[in-house]
Amino acid sequence: MNPSTQASELTPREFTRWIWRQLTSMRTALFLLLLLAVAAVPGSLVPQRGVDARTVQAFFQDHPTLAPALDALGMFSVYSSPWFSAIYLLLMLSLVGCIVPRISVYARALRARPPRAPRNFSRLPGSGTFTTTASVDEVMAAGRRALVRTRVDVVQTDAGAELRAEKGYLRELGNLVFHVSILVVLVGVAIGALWSYRGAAMVTEGDGFSNTLSQYDEFNSGPLYDSDALPPFGLLVDRMIAEFQPEGPQRGAPKRFQANVTYTENPGDKPQRYEISVNSPLSLDGGDVFLIGQGYAPVIRVTDAEGEIVFDDAVIFLPQDGSYLSEGVIKVPDAAPEQLGFQGFFMPTAVSAGDDAPTRTVYPGAVNPVIGLRMWTGDLGLDDGTPQSVYTLQKDQMTEVLDDNGEPLNISLSPGQSQTLPGGGTIEFVDLRRFARLQIADVPAKSLPLAGVSVGLIGLMASLMVRPRRTWIKATTRNDGTGARLTSVSVGVLDRVPRDETPIDLESFLTDLQETLATLDTSKENPT
Amino acid sequence: MTLEQYAQISNYAMVAATCVLALAFVAHAAEWAFARKVADEEKELVTTGPTPPSPPTEDTTPVTERFSRVGVTLTILAAALLAISVITRGLAAERVPLGNMYEFGLAGVTVALITYLGLVWKYQVQWVGGVVAAFGLVILGMSLSTYVPAGPLVPALDSYWFEIHVSAVMLAGAFFLVGAAASVLYLIRVRAESKDNVGPVLRRFPAAAVMDKLAYRVNAMAFPLWTFGALIAGPIWAHYAWGRYWGWDPKEVWAFITWIVYAGYLHARATAGWKGRRAAYFCLIGFVTFLFSYYGVNLFGSGLHSYAK
Ligand code: HEM
Numbered sequence: 001m002n003p004s005t006q007a008s009e010l011t012p013r014e015f016t017r018w019i020w021r022q023l024t025s026m027r028t029a030l031f032l033l034l035l036l037a038v039a040a041v042p043g044s045l046v047p048q049r050g051v052d053a054r055t056v057q058a059f060f061q062d063h064p065t066l067a068p069a070l071d072a073l074g075m076f077s078v079y080s081s082p083w084f085s086a087i088y089l090l091l092m093l094s095l096v097g098c099i100v101p102r103i104s105v106y107a108r109a110l111r112a113r114p115p116r117a118p119r120n121f122s123r124l125p126g127s128g129t130f131t132t133t134a135s136v137d138e139v140m141a142a143g144r145r146a147l148v149r150t151r152v153d154v155v156q157t158d159a160g161a162e163l164r165a166e167k168g169y170l171r172e173l174g175n176l177v178f179h180v181s182i183l184v185v186l187v188g189v190a191i192g193a194l195w196s197y198r199g200a201a202m203v204t205e206g207d208g209f210s211n212t213l214s215q216y217d218e219f220n221s222g223p224l225y226d227s228d229a230l231p232p233f234g235l236l237v238d239r240m241i242a243e244f245q246p247e248g249p250q251r252g253a254p255k256r257f258q259a260n261v262t263y264t265e266n267p268g269d270k271p272q273r274y275e276i277s278v279n280s281p282l283s284l285d286g287g288d289v290f291l292i293g294q295g296y297a298p299v300i301r302v303t304d305a306e307g308e309i310v311f312d313d314a315v316i317f318l319p320q321d322g323s324y325l326s327e328g329v330i331k332v333p334d335a336a337p338e339q340l341g342f343q344g345f346f347m348p349t350a351v352s353a354g355d356d357a358p359t360r361t362v363y364p365g366a367v368n369p370v371i372g373l374r375m376w377t378g379d380l381g382l383d384d385g386t387p388q389s390v391y392t393l394q395k396d397q398m399t400e401v402l403d404d405n406g407e408p409l410n411i412s413l414s415p416g417q418s419q420t421l422p423g424g425g426t427i428e429f430v431d432l433r434r435f436a437r438l439q440i441a442d443v444p445a446k447s448l449p450l451a452g453v454s455v456g457l458i459g460l461m462a463s464l465m466v467r468p469r470r471t472w473i474k475a476t477t478r479n480d481g482t483g484a485r486l487t488s489v490s491v492g493v494l495d496r497v498p499r500d501e502t503p504i505d506l507e508s509f510l511t512d513l514q515e516t517l518a519t520l521d522t523s524k525e526n527p528t
Numbered sequence: 529m530t531l532e533q534y535a536q537i538s539n540y541a542m543v544a545a546t547c548v549l550a551l552a553f554v555a556h557a558a559e560w561a562f563a564r565k566v567a568d569e570e571k572e573l574v575t576t577g578p579t580p581p582s583p584p585t586e587d588t589t590p591v592t593e594r595f596s597r598v599g600v601t602l603t604i605l606a607a608a609l610l611a612i613s614v615i616t617r618g619l620a621a622e623r624v625p626l627g628n629m630y631e632f633g634l635a636g637v638t639v640a641l642i643t644y645l646g647l648v649w650k651y652q653v654q655w656v657g658g659v660v661a662a663f664g665l666v667i668l669g670m671s672l673s674t675y676v677p678a679g680p681l682v683p684a685l686d687s688y689w690f691e692i693h694v695s696a697v698m699l700a701g702a703f704f705l706v707g708a709a710a711s712v713l714y715l716i717r718v719r720a721e722s723k724d725n726v727g728p729v730l731r732r733f734p735a736a737a738v739m740d741k742l743a744y745r746v747n748a749m750a751f752p753l754w755t756f757g758a759l760i761a762g763p764i765w766a767h768y769a770w771g772r773y774w775g776w777d778p779k780e781v782w783a784f785i786t787w788i789v790y791a792g793y794l795h796a797r798a799t800a801g802w803k804g805r806r807a808a809y810f811c812l813i814g815f816v817t818f819l820f821s822y823y824g825v826n827l828f829g830s831g832l833h834s835y836a837k
Pocket residue numbers: 626627628629632684685693694697758759761762763765766767769770773774779780782783784818821822832833834835
């Protein structure tokens with residue numbers, strides 16, 4: 001028969017059933033779990049938008065042909081890509097189909113009585129026989145006593161009695177708990193992903209932040225999160241404290257970061273104070289506020305050729321590395337006659353080895369802060385409506401200002417200093433402030449995955465460590481012809497997880513049992 | 529003693545321990561080489577015919593035995609030196625010495641060696657000594673390449689989850705190392721057994737089943753620790769430190785992959801009775817993914833773990 005005709009004979013219903021059965025087999029679930037692991041790999045090698053958007057931008061610049069192709073495959077947001085979600089959903093479905101029907105099986109197994117003895121003990125991994133003068137009932141009672149923490153049934157048979165014992169039911173329970181916990185984790189993570197939001201904002205000392213979309217520099221939310229419903233808290237960064245190791249081998253390593261804030265949970269509430277530091281977020285109703293970074297925001301004042309103050313504000317300079325060498329941009333659209341743009345560096349502790357040697361920064365704390373800028377004039381390109389990053393200068397309609405030697409003009413300022421600009425006007429480094437990089441996030445149901453993993457771990461340990469064992473004792477009496485009664489006892493042991501110790505355990509069990517019965521015997525004889 | 533002096537002692541002890549461990553490896557290698565030589569001599573004797581057979585087995589077996597004992601002794605010395613290095617490092621930095629990759633590797637190998645020696649004491653497993661020493665040297669090399677001077681913690685690590693998370697992960701890693709060593713030897717031995725070609729070196733090792741069991745035991749201990757360290761304590765801390773409990777940061781991805789591989793290993797072993805070769809491969813893949821999450825991620829990936837920069 002041709003397989004294709006056979007396949008076509010399946011009705012849609014049968015086909016669906018077949019698919020369901022394939023999907024819900026344990027093997028498929030394991031396979032999907034492994035597939036999920038493999039699918040997670042590319043996201044750890046290619047930069048991810050959700051983790052590090054700036055690196056993604058840099059990647060696009062470095063690999064102009066490769067990047068769009070990777071982007072089409074969802075490689076820059078692997079963990080929210082359709083194919084990753086598909087694996088996740090299939091896994092969840094597969095686990096549901098695989099576990100839910102098993103719950104009742106496991107539950108029944110939990111309450112099950114020990115099964116009846118096999119007819120032939122010699123096929124078991126461990127068995128042994130002996131005879132005793134004790135009665136069948138005494139054998140059964142001794143057996144019952146010897147099998148501690150074991151579920152035991154004693155059944156009368158034609159020739160005597162049979163003891164059925166099983167221990168290790170915790171293993172079933174552990175199994176059940178573990179598999180259900182996996183589901184709990186998956187559901188919890190899914191809820192978290194669908195209804196969460198996370199955003200970051202840079203707030204300069206003295207400035208405030210209110211929890212609305214427009215105040216975020218970056219914002220991501222789950223597909224079901226309604227970003228109009230952001231909780232209405234607000235805060236003010238009073239002070240951003242940053243301390244670094246002043247000396248020793250770790251000189252310059254961060255020592256303490258702390259943002260002192262005043263917050264209101266709801267508009268109109270009495271403002272409260274809190275000190276946010278790394279590992280100690282501010283927890284509010286509907287979101288936690290974390291301190292995830294900080295940097296310098298020099299206050300710059302620019303007057304134009306007409307003597308007007310056209311710019312007077314703290315400018316955030318983004319740290320490039322642990323030395324807090326920072327980059328920033330100042331845009332002055334209101335300057336007359338032409339718009340001005342500045343771009344350059346901030347160095348917290350600038351040193352220069354000599355006149356010709358380039359200046360560099362040697363310490364992240366602000367010991368000798370200096371900004372070095374270059375200047376452009378022309379059109380900032382702010383009016384054509386396309387949104388622009390505040391951290392980059394669009395230079396295509398601007399020309400760089402040169403000094404008398406025809407070199408690009410260098411402006412270098414310490415706090416309090418100002419410099420006259422070639423076309424008239426001045427630029428002044430008024431003051432140095434710091435900014436806090438805050439992350440605001442809310443992930444609902446976060447205790448669900450935590451509980452799932454924790455309880456699941458306990459279940460798993462039970463199912464790994466508990467060793468189920470079945471023991472049977474059959475006792476039958478016969479007369480040996482002289483009128484004395486003899487009971488022959490046979491014992492069989494089955495470990496459901498094969499173990500090497502089975503014969504040794506059985507040996508000692510048999511010895512113990514025989515000894516108990518022998519003492520019974522002597523105590524019976526003694527009174528006479 | 530000053531902090532600098534403690535730091536110095538720690539560095540010297542680390543270098544000395546690395547050298548001693550290398551010698552321990554050489555001793556175990558010599559043990560195998562001698563076992564082979566003895567066998568070769570025996571073979572020659574047989575082929576060259578009726579020369580009076582000197583009794584090589586009698587006086588050379590003790591040689592291999594002696595090398596094995598020297599190997600174990602040197603490993604004890606290396607473990608002691610490493611322990612000194614870890615402790616003085618902690619004294620120099622005035623904190624638990626687990627604050628960066630260098631310290632993580634150092635402490636991890638220390639625990640792995642102590643675990644191995646404990647197993648030697650209880651179950652006579654000195655046959656894995658050579659492979660444990662080799663793995664230990666590789667990891668010490670990795671951590672040396674990330675050396676940083678002893679010093680205080682960065683603020684990100686100022687949390688009691690620091691000790692909990694890192695020590696659980698490290699302990700699990702140490703056990704993974706011992707398990708992987710047993711699996712390597714298991715694979716070599718089982719290959720020889722299946723070809724009915726158990727050479728003189730391999731004959732010094734216990735039967736494949738014994739090695740398989742050791743690997744399983746150690747991994748079964750490591751797995752709950754790993755789960756706790758990487759998938760419970762890690763995410764809890766990540767919530768406080770970074771504002772999310774799981775964010776598919778490269779380190780998290782690889783910790784997760786490691787978890788799945790070891791879960792697959794245990795699952796297959798416990799339920800399907802999947803002993804043997806396939807399980808051993810799983811265990812080795814798991815160890816490689818663990819090493820990658822420890823080391824590779826720091827080399828290739830950018831991430832939030834503060835050393836991963
Ligand atoms: C192979 C897996 C892992 C290893 C070897 C590992 C090891 C370490 C070590 C040595 C530290 C302290 C030193 C430092 O960061 O410089 C640390 C910190 C930390 N780990 Fe892990 N970890 C692993 C997985 C995870 C996972 C899966 C998570 C979270 C989901 C996590 C969360 C954290 C957090 C929050 C910190 C402290 C913050 C920080 O370093 O900035 N770790 N880990």
